[in-house]
Amino acid sequence: xxxxxxxxxxxxxxxxxxxxxxxxxxxxxxxxxxxxxxxxxxxxxxxxxxxxxxxxxxxxxxxxxxxxxxxxxxxxxxxxxxxxxxxxxxxxxxxxxxxxxxxxxxxxxxxxxxxxxxxxxxxxxxxxxxxxxxxxxxxxxxxxxxxxxxxxxxxxxxxxxxxxxxxxxxxxxxxxxxxxxxxxxxxxxxxxxxxxxxxxxxxxxxxxxxxxxxxxxxxxxxxxxxxxxxxxxxxxxxxxxxxxxxxxxxxxxxxxxxxxxxxxxxxxxxxxxxxxxxxxxxxxxxxxxxxxxxxxxxxxxxxxxxxxxxxxxxxxxxxxxxxxxxxxxxxxxxxxxxxxxxxxxxxxxxxxxxxxxxxxxxxxxxxxxxxxxxxxxxxxxxxxxxxxxxxxxxxxxxxxxxxxxxxxxxxxxx
Numbered sequence: 001x002x003x004x005x006x007x008x009x010x011x012x013x014x015x016x017x018x019x020x021x022x023x024x025x026x027x028x029x030x031x032x033x034x035x036x037x038x039x040x041x042x043x044x045x046x047x048x049x050x051x052x053x054x055x056x057x058x059x060x061x062x063x064x065x066x067x068x069x070x071x072x073x074x075x076x077x078x079x080x081x082x083x084x085x086x087x088x089x090x091x092x093x094x095x096x097x098x099x100x101x102x103x104x105x106x107x108x109x110x111x112x113x114x115x116x117x118x119x120x121x122x123x124x125x126x127x128x129x130x131x132x133x134x135x136x137x138x139x140x141x142x143x144x145x146x147x148x149x150x151x152x153x154x155x156x157x158x159x160x161x162x163x164x165x166x167x168x169x170x171x172x173x174x175x176x177x178x179x180x181x182x183x184x185x186x187x188x189x190x191x192x193x194x195x196x197x198x199x200x201x202x203x204x205x206x207x208x209x210x211x212x213x214x215x216x217x218x219x220x221x222x223x224x225x226x227x228x229x230x231x232x233x234x235x236x237x238x239x240x241x242x243x244x245x246x247x248x249x250x251x252x253x254x255x256x257x258x259x260x261x262x263x264x265x266x267x268x269x270x271x272x273x274x275x276x277x278x279x280x281x282x283x284x285x286x287x288x289x290x291x292x293x294x295x296x297x298x299x300x301x302x303x304x305x306x307x308x309x310x311x312x313x314x315x316x317x318x319x320x321x322x323x324x325x326x327x328x329x330x331x332x333x334x335x336x337x338x339x340x341x342x343x344x345x346x347x348x349x350x351x352x353x354x355x356x357x358x359x360x361x362x363x364x365x366x367x368x369x370x371x372x373x374x375x376x377x378x379x380x381x382x383x384x385x386x387x388x389x390x391x392x393x394x395x396x397x398x399x400x401x402x403x404x405x406x407x408x409x410x411x412x413x414x
Contacts, residue, residue: 003028010056011049014197015190019182023050030177031057036129038114038174039152041181044231050179051110051150060148063107066100071116078121080137089138101134105145114151114174115160119167125149126170149174184229185399191221194230198237209247211240216251224258225399289373375410378403382412 007013007024030037031054039047048067055065073081080089084099100109111117117125128134129149133142151174160166184191195213203210213221226232236257244253377396385391393403406412 007053011053013046013049014194015187016193017182017187017190019180020187020190023179023181024053026177026179027053028057030054032059034148036148036174036176037150037179038157038171038177039150039179039181040157041152041154042183042229043154044229045181045183046230047152047154047181048110048112050181051108051152054150055108055110055148058108058148060107064104065108065110066104067110067112068100069112071113075118078118079124082121083124083134083136085137086139089136093138096136099134099136101128101145101147102143104147106147108148108150111149111151113153115153115155115157115166119165122167122170126167126173129170129173184226184233185224185401188222191226191233192218194233195221195237198234199241202238202241206242208241211237211244211247211249213249213254214251217249217254220251220254220258223401374406375412378406378410379412382407 004021004024007028013020013024027037027050037051037054039050041047051067052065055061068082070078079085080093080097080099082099082101084097084102085093087093087096111125124134128145128147132144132146134145135142157166157171161168161171184194192213196210199210199212228235239257240249240254246253378392381392381395382389385395389403389407390400393400396403398406
């Protein structure tokens with residue numbers, strides 16, 4: 001625990017979340033080895049701090065540490081940047097140049113957004129990881145390097161492998177030791193600690209009193225989704241510190257700086273504008289349900305009219321005939337393929353028959369309660385994803401925190 005606090009103080013890491021502590025502990029434990037490390041987590045979670053922790057606590061701490069953003073280097077020059085090139089290797093190569101793997105020999109290289117590497121470069125990287133060998137662009141001479149590779153990505157790299165955008169053998173070579181950095185929305189009270197730290201920092205920078213959230217504002221901070229994670233929280237704290245005159249921040253003030261704060265993240269019915277399509281499968285589902293309710297209403301009117309008319313199709317009232325026309329026009333049956341069906345008596349008799357009704361069937365209208373539909377959608381999402389709540393929450397478009405609350409509310413615990 002003492003070492004954990006020392007690491008946090010040294011690298012400015014704020015928070016006590018179990019997932020964050022676990023990631024720091026893994027980084028410190030793996031640092032003395034030469035194992036490759038793959039750091040995963042959403043954009044803005046602070047993944048770039050962990051390679052520095054690993055390098056600082058490793059035996060290579062006196063060697064070079066180079067951080068490379070693979071997504072910021074054009075595809076045509078990425079090989080030259082990483083492995084170097086010889087003079088005349090391509091247009092503009094007026095001199096020979098060392099690549100990052102050659103410069104970082106004996107040290108550590110951090111490949112940020114490694115999933116953005118082209119497949120051809122992935123092959124070269126795999127060779128470096130397996131044998132420590134590389135070849136400069138435009139050269140045939142094999143060179144050796146002793147570099148520890150740490151990689152990071154904010155995408156689901158397993159899906160990238162399945163889609164053929166990332167080599168499976170390279171994934172397993174990089175993923176020798178996985179480190180997952182939790183999203184900000186998972187870290188609970190850490191959000192308040194970070195907000196307070198950023199408030200103090202910006203107060204010192206701009207020479208003004210620090211902002212303070214009230215109770216409701218704290219609740220907003222804790223329940224917001226934070227798609228931009230720590231980076232978004234820091235930017236919003238700076239905006240409020242500079243723009244707002246009042247140092248006591250209310251929920252109303254805070255919500256003005258949170259994009260889509262008032263938008264509901266639960267499965268609710270949405271009517272599509274006239275002439276526009278549906279933006280999600282849920283909208284289609286609710287449109288179908290409302291149409292079914294309307295059709296059932298028309299069908300009940302039709303049956304009621306037939307009962308009053310003695311069950312003979314020729315004796316329908318005007319409203320019954322109109323109901324038939326509406327149902328027929330809304331269906332996909334074409335007139336030229338329509339075949340009349342002989343009426344069949346199903347449990348009722350006409351006024352010309354003296355015997356009583358022999359059979360009746362109770363029609364139970366399908367529930368259209370939003371709570372029931374929400375419960376059903378959550379059950380289907382959990383079944384579809386084999387009970388994995390993170391995947392189910394992503395498919396429903398809600399946070400894991402909200403999904404947990406709904407599971408408890410509806411008693412859906414396995």
